[in-house]
Amino acid sequence: MQRYNGTGNLSDGANSIAVDGSGNVFVTGSSTGSGTDFDYATLKYNSSGILQWLKRYNGPINSSDYANSIALDGSGNVYVTGQSPGSGLSYDYTTIKYNSSGDSVWVKRYNGPANSTDNANSIALDGSGNVFVTGQSEGSGTGTDYATVKYSQSVGINQISSEIPDKFSLSQNYPNPFNPVYEFEFRIPSCEFLASLSGILHEVYDLWKRSCDFSK
16 A cells, blocks of 8 residues: 655545556645645556656645546556636646656646636546546536537647758759750758748859849
8 A cells, every 4th residue: 555645744635546558556636735735746656556756736826726637648648637726816627748757748727718617527538649628617607517628739849950951952953954944943951041032142054054044
């Protein structure tokens, strides 16, 4: 058996548990912090019950934050949702993604249309990694409603060198030899060039050293 006593040495309560294919155990809930009131507290134990990491989340106004549900994906990422007061003092859905090492990848907050109390109670993922969170949210003149939110995974960023040429190159003209109309490919390592050709001076000559007129 494993016990966890939070940093505030007061009330701590686990609300949700999940187990991955390797037998690692993930637990989340709310734990009194040291001067931070209740915080999310998410723990990973290995199959032998040895603590691997512990992550706490204290919301933006240093008030009571309650984690209610946890889910895992096939890559070892951990998703936790619950409720956390926002800048307007009312509770928002607050969903956190941790990687397999326990590092926070992102935090998503949802504030309903009434800017009032929103409590996320459950979380699930589909086969494409989309994240679904559901709970109760104050509507605009409709009282408390179901509210289900879908988050897609963050879009990856390509290295800029894969999008913008990293060196100058000039390809063979087509057709060859030159006709009245011709084309060729060239690359210039300049971001500005992608938006406009203005200001770029170029000169191309044929085999007889005659300048080619680009205006035709």
